[in-house]
Amino acid sequence: MRLRNSPRRHVRYSASVQTDDGAAEGILFDLSATGCRIQSNAALTPGNYLALHFEAPEAESSLAVEVSIVRWHKDNQFGIEFLRYAQNSRERITDLVEGRVQSVASHLVGEEELVLSAVAA
Numbered sequence: 013m014r015l016r017n018s019p020r021r022h023v024r025y026s027a028s029v030q031t032d033d034g035a036a037e038g039i040l041f042d043l044s045a046t047g048c049r050i051q052s053n054a055a056l057t058p059g060n061y062l063a064l065h066f067e068a069p070e071a072e073s074s075l076a077v078e079v080s081i082v083r084w085h086k087d088n089q090f091g092i093e094f095l096r097y098a099q100n101s102r103e104r105i106t107d108l109v110e111g112r113v114q115s116v117a118s119h120l121v122g123e124e125e126l127v128l129s130a131v132a133a
Contacts, residue, residue: 019110020042020044020048023040023043023108024039025039025040025068026039026040026066026067027064029054029062030062030065031056031061031062031063033055036052036054038051038052043105043109045105046094047080047093047094049090049092050092052090057082058084060082061079061095063077063078064077064080075101076097076098077096079095081093081095
């Protein structure tokens with residue numbers, strides 16, 4: 013059995029996959045910089061290639077992996093390995109996994125505090 017070579021983060025993000033046969037929605041779990049687990053009713057089998065997009069509440073915009081491959085399939089869950097990332101996505105995904113991304117909401121709270129501080133002064 014091959015051991016994981018990068019840490020993973022347990023998440024639950026909305027995801028969409030696009031294959032040559034069409035598109036499907038799913039839920040992304042167990043995110044790492046090199047792959048993830050997806051639950052979907054998509055008709056995927058090991059060896060299928062796909063494009064993946066997902067929404068992380070902590071990120072300011074959606075994340076995309078241009079080319080991924082299905083490595084395993086059990087019931088309606090799939091192990092996905094990321095092969096080619098969209099621009100800047102690898103760094104953003106790594107930051108998410110390692111907890112280096114502040115949520116968008118916390119950025120907004122900080123901005124509101126600055127405005128309130130300026131008004132009070």
